[in-house]
Amino acid sequence: DGGITQSPKYLFRKEGQNVTLSCEQNLNHDAMYWYRQDPGQGLRLIYYSQIVNDFQKGDIAEGYSVSREKKESFPLTVTSAQKNPTAFYLCASSQGMAKNIQYFGAGTRLSVL
């Protein structure tokens, strides 16, 4: 079953806590992305990675961190510095720059307790 798997589907964060969202792909894609989706805001890019051990900040990176130690994995940590973390988080991957069609996971909904 090829694709992108995000876990967990729902996540709750307590005040001052860091939480990590998982994203795994078995499509052998080089590039991976994290987006945040708020109602009426569309998708906003948090971080992206074009290759293993390298990543770049997107438009709203503050309060988030990522790592890319393996090609298939791109976890996102929502740190306590992110004061408004409640949102729907989407992970995507693509072959890279050629056509850049992105394939998305099913998302993780993060809420604050």
Added chain:
Amino acid sequence: SQQGEEDPQALSIQEGENATMNCSYKTSINNLQWYRQNSGRGLVHLILIRSNEREKHSGRLRVTLDTSKKSSSLLITASRAADTASYFCATDSGANSKLTFGKGITLSVRP
């Protein structure tokens, strides 16, 4: 920063009618893509049109691109209740393989 702006924000039609959605953007692009999102789910790629193409078809989907007006339209013919979803345009300006998404159009198809 959001480059694509879809219009209208919401569209409600009867099953069997055609649905037309528009997207405008600001800077030069390599290609423009349309994606669909069912409620609470991830996005699914529908169609890609390159900057040197004017029209493209895929099943009941027809996409046009007018680079002089920096706009694109997505037409869904003979709509079905299952087409109910949000639709997003995304532009690829060729910079670091990033896509820039619009805010989306909510389409409701009444049975």
